[in-house]
Amino acid sequence: MTQQADPARPSEMAKSYDPRATEDRVYRFWETRGYFKPRPNDARPPFCIIMPPPNVTGELHVGHALTDTVEDILIRWHRMLGDPTLWVPGVDHAGIATQNVVEKQLAKEGLTRHDLGREEFERRVWQWVDRYRPIIANQHRRLGASADWSSEVFTLDETPQRAVRTLFKKLHDDGLIYRGERMINWCPRCRTALSDLEVEHEDQPGNLWHIRYPIVDGHDAEGRPHVGEDSMVVATTRPETFVGDVAVAVNPADERYRDRIGRTVLLPVIQREIPIVGDEATEMEFGTGALKVTPGHDPVDFEIAQRVGLPIINVMNLDATLNTEAGPYAGMDRYEARQVILRDLEELGYLVKVEPHDMTIGVCSRCHTVVEPLMSWQWFVNQRALAQPAIDAVRDGRITFVPERFERIYLNWMENIRDWCVSRQLWWGHRIPVWYSADDDGDRIAVTYRDPAAGSNAAPITGTYNELRAQGITHEQILAHATWSGVEATPIVAIETPERSPSGGGHLLQENDVLDTWFSSGLWPLSTLGWPDDTPALRTWYPTSVMETGYDIIFLWVARMIMLGLYNVGQIPYSVVYLHGTVRNEHGQRMSKSLGTGIDPLEIVEQYGADALRYTLITSSGPGNDLRLSEQRVEAGRNFANKLWNAARFVISMIGEGTVRLPEALPPAGSPLEDRWILSRVEGLVRSVDEQMGKFELGEAARQVYEFVWGEFADWYIEIAKVRVRADVPSGPSPLPVLAYVLERCLRLLHPVMPFVTEEIWQALAAKIEDTEPEALIVAPYPRGESGYADAGAEREMALIIDVVRAVRNIRAEKKVEPARFIEAYVAADGARGVIEAGRAYVETLARVRPLHVVASVADAPRNQVAKAVLEGATAVVPLAGLFDLDAERGRLSKLIAEAEAEAGRIAAKLDNAGFRAKAPAKIIATEEERLAAARTRLDGLRATLDELA
């Protein structure tokens, strides 16, 4: 690659890192070079992540940025480890959510989807999709996501469509999907059934109304009931449903009501006679102990009705207005009806009491409308049969969760799983692959036909298919302008859209409903890789490696992928489920567009750079925990990128026009202490990062690199290197190879977290290094700790030099020595004289000491008007002359002595404890003994110093 043609190589390094001048260019460099595509490597296991597909509903929010960050870190890490690595991006059609946003858009034009008709409406939604898909993909790119864009999938693409139909057919053939009339959650605003998981529960203050139902004491000649004084009082939170009551239930064990079981009551207003029944589900302590049974609108009541054998009355229309069963209340909205009914009951003397009662109500997770439980014909998937293998897979450890605790949550849900209502009365989504034959079942298909010429207010024509045809309405007109229900007809289930029914008829009506979005999502690890076809991709990448997503969709998504993966191909979809938390804003609020509490990730990228955002997201919290995104932290991330940039700028400018050769072998024993030290430290860092990454402790790994780069490499090694390259220092080996080597290691370690700045620097640095192996950092091997540079002795010795520098600096600051002024100092270090002597030049420069006297013992240093710092292995003595303040020095020493005494006392107490000596590991005891000795030495030194002051 030539220098001019290389889009990733900056011509010169600016004074500070500018993400805006870098990120797009570097991303294009990676993408055009094809680095995001998997590279074959037989020696390594494949690594694959299927990206959770964001909804096409709009732009990405910070939660997606967290997903991208975590996944991209894992992907980049594995790519650098040499694994064949694939990250599959995708987008979700998000049935109900997308339909809602497009309907909202239509509403602004004064239109409903019914004004457009199904086909035209779908066209509108596709326009929306076409607009947002590229926006979303571009946002991923801005965040640095190294996904293989050539493999991007949309949930309504051809293959996922076929996957959905294939699964549906298989479930149907196995008897695991069925059509039935069940009690479901109905959203009156979205006008569709919902699964249990799409209902959110909210606590709300409400009332418990006590209503009196008179007991029937006889009938007249025509059989009309007659009531007396006696009555039953029921307690309810939903008085408006009394029109649908079919019984009053009491607990059979309830002495108060036992003898009333078998009698009947008369519903006020409605004048319907209903029985008093006994059922154990009735709580004696609650309310009056008598329960009005409304099986059409309450799941508990429904079960009672099933047990006792009661009819079911549906009193509600699909828009939550009362229907004709409600008599005088027909046509009223449910809440309006509540008020009117309460007023009537009160006027008629049937309302006995009202008491406040808090309750939990279900609301639609998409629009927050109160959900209505009602009986409805829907398609259901039997979950029990699918659940067992999915339970086993987690129990036996084939699938593990990070963090572990989510395993129990998953299992608990799986073990109590209930059937899944999968049909949705929407227009946007995977249409259920079921057809009805009008030729064979024309009398059993109920059709509602809206004549487009008649205007939208005209009443629809209803009847069976055959009846409508008899009225001259054509099959094509029905297809275009009608809805139908084939609950009594025979379903024809097929993968390919059938042309004819089994009996040969050509008039087919496909099921109106679409499938729950999560039905196709549950197939995602399979359908993205080509299933139901047996593709090379499927064989290579399935089962995938890690499923990384938010813990909030364990049931909605993760559980279903596991069930369906095992059901379809008998294999788990992935072996690790890594769950991240919810991103909140600085005030701990959930991100919400409607509340205006959302944060646009691209605005942060624009201002601080993608690397800063990524670093912040990954270090702000641990796996599974929520995090608050604060701008200050992003700023810190930005500063870190800049720090790295400038450290690199220094190294590169030092190399100048020439090039440098990296150290090839262990540093020889004679090489400078600081070289052996930093090489040992970087080796330790590499090992630790490797370990943390392996445990999915990505944030901890990033923090460790940060600490190293800033606190050790920049603060100490670079500062020392400056001294070394200056002319006034005795000549020795150049620090350049070590500088370049350590920087290069850091860039590799950090690349998964901060890909842009590291690649940009690396390209510049690589040009200065002889025999650079890979052509880009993104594909450079990730360090794993095999350099052999570990050197505990060097680390100990260097720690002493750092201690001495710090001690002198501390004294200088406390005594207010002018920063620029050089002062004389002594270091007494009997055993470590050589070490200090070797580091003399660094201590002198870094602590601004000149001259530095290295002596054997404190006795060889001045005693009067000096400040002393007693360190482990050395004592620093700083003569202060005019700056010396006896009282202040006494105070300073007394405080240090007190601290040292406390510490020595604590350790001594521990060591004196017989139990500790008997039971603690020898290594710990030895450490404690060393620490005690050190503390005592320090204490002695400090005491002696104080005594001398007297």
Next chain:
RNA sequence: GGGCGAUUAGCUCAGCCGGCUAGAGCGUCUCGCUUACACCGAGAAGGUCGCAGGUUCGAGUCCUGCAUCGCCCACCA
């Protein structure tokens, strides 16, 4: 009603198998434009790790109970 998580410096959080003299960033204070970086450097102050018990030689870390906040699950109308 059941379960889970959080509670550590003024703020936001680390502290992963118990050995800590409890860390970081931001903020605060005192200095300093020293030719990589003021998106910086040097130094400092600041915490009885929510409360109460317990296990242990040793507990921020494990156990029990409680409190506060948050979340999830759940058919008491």
